[in-house]
Amino acid sequence: MFRIASFNCENLFERPKAMNLDSWSDGKPVLDAYREVNELIQKDNYTTATKTKIRDLLVTLEIYTKKGNVIRRNPTLPPKWAWLRKNRGTFDHEPTDTKKSVEIIAGGRGDWIGWIELATEPVNEIGTKTTGRVINDVHADIIAIVEAEDRPSLVRFNKELLGGRYAHMMLVDGNDERGIDVGIMTASSFTIESIHSNVDATDAKGIIFSRDCPQYEVRTPGGTAVQVLINHFKSQSGGGGDKRKRQAAEVRRIVDKLVQDGEHVIVLGDLNEGPRKGNTQADNLADLYNNNSPLVDCYSLPGFDLGNVQGTWDDCGLGHRFDYIFLSKSLVPLVTASGVFRKGLWGGRKTRPDKWDTYPEMTKSVEEASDHAAIYVDLNI
Numbered sequence: 001m002f003r004i005a006s007f008n009c010e011n012l013f014e015r016p017k018a019m020n021l022d023s024w025s026d027g028k029p030v031l032d033a034y035r036e037v038n039e040l041i042q043k044d045n046y047t048t049a050t051k052t053k054i055r056d057l058l059v060t061l062e063i064y065t066k067k068g069n070v071i072r073r074n075p076t077l078p079p080k081w082a083w084l085r086k087n088r089g090t091f092d093h094e095p096t097d098t099k100k101s102v103e104i105i106a107g108g109r110g111d112w113i114g115w116i117e118l119a120t121e122p123v124n125e126i127g128t129k130t131t132g133r134v135i136n137d138v139h140a141d142i143i144a145i146v147e148a149e150d151r152p153s154l155v156r157f158n159k160e161l162l163g164g165r166y167a168h169m170m171l172v173d174g175n176d177e178r179g180i181d182v183g184i185m186t187a188s189s190f191t192i193e194s195i196h197s198n199v200d201a202t203d204a205k206g207i208i209f210s211r212d213c214p215q216y217e218v219r220t221p222g223g224t225a226v227q228v229l230i231n232h233f234k235s236q237s238g239g240g241g242d243k244r245k246r247q248a249a250e251v252r253r254i255v256d257k258l259v260q261d262g263e264h265v266i267v268l269g270d271l272n273e274g275p276r277k278g279n280t281q282a283d284n285l286a287d288l289y290n291n292n293s294p295l296v297d298c299y300s301l302p303g304f305d306l307g308n309v310q311g312t313w314d315d316c317g318l319g320h321r322f323d324y325i326f327l328s329k330s331l332v333p334l335v336t337a338s339g340v341f342r343k344g345l346w347g348g349r350k351t352r353p354d355k356w357d358t359y360p361e362m363t364k365s366v367e368e369a370s371d372h373a374a375i376y377v378d379l380n381i
Helices: 024-040 048-060 125-138 151-160 241-260 283-288
Strands: 002-008 014-016 064-067 070-073 082-089 112-118 120-122 142-148 168-171 181-186 191-196 215-219 225-232 264-270 295-297 323-328 335-341 374-379
Touching: 002 125, 002 225, 002 264, 002 323, 024 048, 024 112, 048 064, 125 335, 125 374, 142 151, 142 225, 142 264, 151 168, 151 181, 168 191, 181 191, 181 215, 181 225, 225 241, 241 264, 241 283, 241 323, 323 374
Parallel strands: 002 142, 225 264
Antiparallel strands: 002 374, 014 120, 064 070, 082 112, 142 181, 168 181, 191 215, 215 225, 264 323, 295 323, 335 374
């Protein structure tokens, strides 16, 4: 018997400042500017228009500051939103005359080595402790951790907040530069036999996965091998439906091959899309369900404990059913229990949620473990 779970922790110790605000919309202009400027600085040739746009975006990121018509470097440290990292070459020049604006003098990517990096800040200490409490209370033997900074953070978190519950921790950096990767922790008798990254998977439109879809072969104490695929699909910011559709299609392709080879498969994580109405599936996740899919989602399992609400994020409405565990059909007869764990979730409201139980020690949103619930499935293997 073992339990597998998924939990979007919203980082363990540190999180980008622009992602740690009261609402996603508050940080969206900063994140949009960050994404766009990192695309522009990769250009081989910086035209006058490109330089002007880069400079304007650096003002949005408050790397530069604008007073009247004059743009200067922002001397305030640490920065509010982002760092401009310059290792070699020359990117910009600030005249000694304070009435003149900073100039981008690099002619293109080949003239300098550097990047834009989001500034981070510590996650609320009580929130971090609540995150540890949720993971301890869920008591999973295998847990997918969504939005973790790096493997050293997982190791530290396990030691300091979980009392060394897990013996094996792994996280492979993915395509997201913001420090929100996916990782795995397993108990001592659940060994990680192999790791396969899909970070470079591409289709006609380019890179598929926003983070990665790492595939871990985990062996249970009884010797059964289970292929665990952890995902964090494209966020709802800017829509992202087409991207999630591509990601679901690629996961399905991977799963079909594994099942054809006789493997037990579990796909889990934050897929960032819920159904539009009851008794349906999220539109852009259709490939995980349709065309003789070898997968069954946890919400379709007999006896799944959904509680009094339908979703797993924020207000837990049906459309906010973002977190999933899919099992290959070979595993479904072995399920003994499954459900959602919401005690560490407060959400964006000002008052305590009244539709699910919460830890009484939490008194406000900033003290929650995450704005996601954890989900779990128990298997008799």
